Amino acid sequence: MKKLINDPEQVVKEELEGVVLAHPDLVKVHFDPNFVYRADAPVKGKVGIVSGGGSGHEPMHGGFVGYGMLDAACPGAVFTSPTPDQMLEATKAVDGGAGVLHIVKNYTGDIMNFEMAADLARGEGIDVESVVIDDDVAVQDSLYTAGRRGVGSTVLSEKLCGAAAEEKRSLKEVADVCRKVKNWGRSMGMALTSCTVPHAGKPTFDLPEDEMEIGIGIHGEPGRQRMKIKTADEITEMLIEPVIKDLPYKAGDEVLLFVNGMGGTPLIELYIVYRKAHEIATKHGLKVVRHLIGPYITSLEMAGCSITMLKMDEDLTKLWDAPVKTAGMRWGM
């Protein structure tokens, strides 16, 4: 597998060194423990928003640090949850006296490490609230699984909560926005190829040329179903129908439609998927009021896409439109 890297062990460190040089107007980077934080942190009187997760999903989360989105992002090793000391130091660095929200994706490692960090932060007198995002409909939530994975809704929650925090809403109010996104967002993904973790040197799983995986996550783990590849329209239908049925989104609902690239799929294809997704949503009587198209929550070079739908109301729409200035998302300023 060809990669643009040097020593596989140094991938995250070197990436962060590139970030330092590229975006000094937006962020600073703290090494050992590693975290990316707003250049103007802490912002007094504003709720701080901290997220994090394994590296390999860029621009999530480090690319979303800045005005109107995250105050800090903690990058773990590739596809590996970050450690409590990262989140603790990041929380302290962005504490503006109004409390800190942890946005946590539902993975066993993320949950445990963030829990330990929140305990430690509270022990140091910082008010911390945590919300877990678990929007992936591919895995049935049951007593017999680790629950639903946190995927595309995470990106949306970071933007929406970031905007709420900029309005100087309280910690509880910002956490409520996060819980609304958690409850109203649903996602499903698929892969045309696997991905290769730098230190592994070969793809995490073998996917024959004429097959695809439906229901993959974002870490190269195999999904729930493997089958012969279909057309973009058929694939789009296989992703969006379960999403719509799961909430369920009802006729008349206003929605944000997010077609995400897994990293290895070109924009030209994502727009083909969006075309069909929009058509199906409309056929169900949904009103697509906002959209997001592109590689926002990736899985290294995996080819594939995911679809996220979020029910919108007036407040969420206003928060979505609010200015944001980060390396990975920028509008209004």
Added chain:
Amino acid sequence: MSIHRDGLLKWIEACAKVLSENREYLTQLDAAIGDADHGANMDRGFRAVMSKMPEFSDKDIGTALKTVGMTLISTVGGAGGPLYGTFFLQAGMKSAGKMELNLEDWEEALEAAVAGVVMRGKAQLGDKTMVDALTPAVEALKESLNGNVPIGKALQASADAAKQGMVDTIPLVARKGRASYLGERSAGHQDPGATSSYLILQAAADTWAEA
């Protein structure tokens, strides 16, 4: 018959060695039902432990084990970090102030360690996790204690039980962790966490065979 502090340090070193040697193997196991990072994570964690060893090599067993736990928590990441970190932290707390462990002390430390893992990860026997190797290992130690088995044989019996538990994860459907997303497809694959747990316990049996 006992394990002295220096013998404990030798075991830590043996863990680092066996995890490094099996890095590729653990990676492959974790690629099949996870995200292929377990080998790298454990290797990284124990390399960090080895570089910290000069700081705790003159301390009591409890302090040494706790330092191992804290180091793993801050370097391993993923689910393995909190779980193995808790394992060593709890074993360390149980062994506070001790400069040697007899078989009963070791059993108590291991039992506390496994209880910590269960508390933090909330896995039960049969969920296809490290608990499936660790729980039989503790049971075997208890049996050895009741049967007055010499320490060397007791440690090997414990490692054998862990090995059997590890192998017994193969047909299981995962109910915890990343493997659980695969549902039925996780069956037929050996759990990577159960494997690293067995390796650690076999390293103990090998290191302390002459205790």
